[in-house]
Amino acid sequence: MDFEIRYTADQANFRKEVAAWLGDNCPPEVINSEWIHTPPAIYERQRELGRKLGAKGWLYPVAPTEYGGGGLDTDSARVIIEELGKLGLNLPPYYDSGGVLGSMAILVWGTEEQKQKFLPPIYKGEVRTWQLLTEPSAGSDLAGVSTSAVRDGDEYVITGQKIYIGSDNGAEGFWTIARTGDPKDRHKNLSWFWIGKGTPGLSWQPMRLLGDQDKNTVFLDDVRVPAIALVGGENNGWKVASTHLELEHGFRTDIGSTLNEHKTLDRLIKHCQETVIDGERLIDRPGIRDQLVRLHTHAEVARVWGMRNFWMASQRKQSYEGSQSSYASKTHRMAMTRLIAELAGPAGMMRNGPAPAAEGELALVAEGAIGSSHGGGTVDIQRVVMSRRLGIGRAEGQSGAKLA
Amino acid sequence: MNLDFTQEQDEIRDGIRKLLRGIADDALLIGLQGKETGYLPAIWGGLSEGGWHGVVIPEEFGGFGLGLGDSCVVFEEYGAGPLPHLYFTCAGVSPYFLMEAGTDAQKQRLLPSLADGTMRVTVAAAEVEASWTGAPVKTRLEEHDGRLLLSGEKMYVPDALGATHALVTAKTASGGTALVMVDLAAAGCARELLRSFSCWETRLAFDGVEVSADDVIGGIGADAAPAIARAISRAIPGLAAYQVGSSQSAYTLALEHSRTRIQFGQPVGRFQRVQDHIVELINHLDSARWLTYETIWQIEQDKAGSQTAIHTLKALVADSHWEACNASHEVHAGIGADMQYGLAKHTHLSHTLFHFLGSPSWHRDRVAVTLGW
Structure with a gap:
């Protein structure tokens, strides 16, 4: 076995090229900028960087070139992700779950015409998309959505309500799943639609969630979409959704996200090294050391x-492992939250005042842990998938959903 | 990156698996439980014929000289049964003690006998008031009238009733640590099987057992403590692989049971309560498995953090093996508690190995120290 990613000379040169390009093109105010709660002015600069990356094919580097992707191998894509990571940025440099997950579903299930129409704007960074999936009465039971889509001539008319959607600063494109068939035909009564920017009848209201997350409630009131917006055929939407959810539940071809656990832990360790309470460094207390080592x-x-x-995904051999990782990171974050309170004391939950632990960073992680244990599938859903x-x-065992 | 096993490793696995299926099938291993010793001539001899006792011993000393990753493939298969831990200790622990602490002459003299199975060498370090990794042992090696005498008591020794020899740690007059090869048939040496929730843990008592200067590994006056610490570190990946193999069997049993056991008119695995146990089980198994594989790779590549990885691994695997067995029991209920079913031998092993080569809490402390906290 070899756990090291080894880059070729060409890839090393590519890294230099990417780093130099980012040096020239990445707006300074975007570096280390927030992914959520992004102030509109910063968000606009993030989008600007996204479009520039898109023009080079680096926004969706492994996506096929005929639809505007980069056509690069996964190692080169990782080079881009790693170089962006050095600037505190993800790829894309803004929240675009609908683009990342939804574009795969189109690649697998779309017709040639649909791929030509829907994919280039995403891959070029021209639209940012939200996924409109969860409803007030359909959370873990996504197949039980009640938003309806009714055929009317060359159009579908979509009506319903979606919840816990996107983040702030809006979106220009939307994927949704709606019921087109008999309520009794579970899993065979759903269809997958694209809703373009500015479609009448679509509106949203921001909602505040625990952990200071910005999400939205989205209302669909007689939203008319052309027939070409139906992806994968009528009443075949569950299969399309399954491709989408395969990625949502942790099938990843990058390894960047897995470093988050260490990032927060390192912050906590540093806090325990620097903080003296009752005359003793926190980290010198055996009980605290032991708990930190466990984490x-x-x-x-x-x-x-x-x-x-990452290895299994690149070999297309992954089955339960994505959900396993997702489950572990969700529960790990909850454990981390508990430990932040335990170790850093009340200061661990402060975001301001004279002495917030780690400048309030730990409090942010702690606040977000509960919400992120539900997003993209609950802890329990991960167990069900496993x-x-x-x-x-x-x-x-059941096999995974179809991927491109 | 390539996380597949090499073709050679696949062949090694096939070889040992086929052999063990023939000489140590499940019924035989179930029958061994409760016996005085896990040593069985038929199993031992079969392994001797193939030279398996010497997988980590270099070729110049009569062994296979397998690389770390290759030898761990073997020990993972040892765990699948599991073969009693005497077999693992003799092949995967004692050789490292000799290789790290022994003089060239001692290695030449002793290692070939370990490799061919003539000597079955267990390791005796812990005492009533001293852990595996603790310094304050009370067992003493002292010179009286030109004779070297060993006195004291060792605890939790892997299957001394099935071993021919033990490597014993002792204090010398100078305060240093000596490592002594003791013939367990020698006068003044007593062995006793301890009754416990573990398997084949024994007590050794030395009442002025006479040893020769040649038996003092590294020579008289040498402080063996650093060599022992190195040996323990070298043995941990193999121990982890051994426990991964056992945890895998606990998982396989649970998965199969979830499919075949019918209650309330359906396989019990259709109940989410039962599923949750198996999910936790495989999470423990996969934690141990992948940390084992990466640690092996780190050591082979001489990575800077490999010592931290070794301590992390031992602490994690002790826990995960234990929890994997517990979860499997929850799935099986009464059936798994039946000593004739085959799960209990894994459970006993997980308890036996929990403190072996150092307790999890000691290794966690070493993680903090090696990370410079």
Whole structure:
């Protein structure tokens, strides 16, 4: 086995090229900027960087060139991700779950005409998309959505309500799943639609969630979309959604996200090294050291699983591992929250005042942990996915959704 | 990056798996439980024929001289049964003690006998008031009238009743640590099986056992403590692989049971409560498995953080093996508690190995120290 990603001379040169290009093109105010709560002025600069990356094919580097992607190999894509990471940025440099996840579903299920129409604007960074999936009465049971889409001539008319959507600063394109068939035909009564920018009848209201997250409630009132907006055929939407959710549940071809556990932990360790309470460094207390090492161990597992998942995804061999990692990181964040309170004391939950632990960073992580344990599928849903893939109580494990 | 096993490793796995299926099948291993020793001539001899006792011993000393990753493939298969831990200790722990602490002459003299299975060498370090990794051992090696005498008591020794020899740690008059090869048939040496929630842990008592200068590994006057610490570190990846193999079996049993056991008119694995146990089980298994593989790679590549990785690994695997077995029991309920079913031998092993080569809490402390906290 070899756990090291080894770059060729060409890729090393490519890294230099990417770094130099970012040096020339990345607006300074975007570096280390927030992914959520992004002030509009900063957000505009993030989008500007996105369009520039898109023009080079670096926004969606492994996507096919015929639809505006970069057509690069996964190693080169990782070079871009790593170089952006050095600037504190993700790829894309703004929140675009609908683009990342939704574009895969189009690649798998779209017609040639749909790929030509929908993919280039995403890959070029011209539209940012939200995924309109969860509803007030359909959360974990996504197949139970009640938003309806009714055929009317060459159009579909979509009506319903979606919740916990996107982030701030809006979006220009939307994926949604709606019911087109008999309510009794579970999993065979859904269809997947694209809703373009400015379509009448679509509106949203910001909602505040625990952990200071910005999400939205989206209303669809007789939203008319052309027939070409139906992806994957009528009543075939569950399969399209499954491709989408395969990525949502942790199938990843990058390993960057797995370093987050260590990032917060390192911050907590630093805090415990620098903070003296009752005349003693926090980290010198045996009980605290022991708990920090336990978390370090969890973070190491998350890191190694991230590499495993990356390897398996690149070999198209991944089955339950994505959900396993997702489950682990969600529960790990909750454990981390508990430990922040335990170790950093009340200062760990402060965002201001004379002595917020780690300048308030720990409080932000702690606040976000509960919300992120639900987003993209609850902890329990990850367990359900794992159970099915492993074939617990079944003759054999289920295979993953279709991917391009 | 390439996380596949090499073709050679696949062949090694096939070889040992086929052999163990023949000489140590599940019924035989279930039958061994509760016996005085896990040593069985038929199993031992079969392994001797293939030279498996010497997988980590260099070729110049009569072994296979396998690389770390290759030898861990073997020990993972040892864990699948599991073969009793005497077999693992003799092949995966004692050789490192000799290789790290022994003089050239001692290695030449002793290692070939370990490799061919003539000597079955266990390791005796812990005492009533001293842990595996603690310094204050009370066992003493002292010179009386020109004779070297060993006195004291060792605890939690892997299967001394099945071993021919033990490597024993002792204090010398100078205050240093000596490592002594003791023939367990020698006069003044007593062995006793401890009754416990573990398997084949034994007590050794030395009442002025006479040893020769040649038996003092590294020579008289040498402080063996640093060599012992290195040996423990070298043995941990193999121990982890051994426990991964056992955890995998606990998982396989649970998965199969979830499919075949019918209650309330359906396989019990259709119940999410049961599924949750198996999900936790595989999370523990995969934590141990992938940290083991990466640690092996780090050591092979001589990475800067490999010592931290070794301590992290031992602490994690002790926990995960234990929890994997517990979760499997929750899935099986009464059936798994039946000593004739085959799960209990893994559970006992997980308890036996929990403190072996140092307790999890000691290794966690070493993680903090090596990270410079």
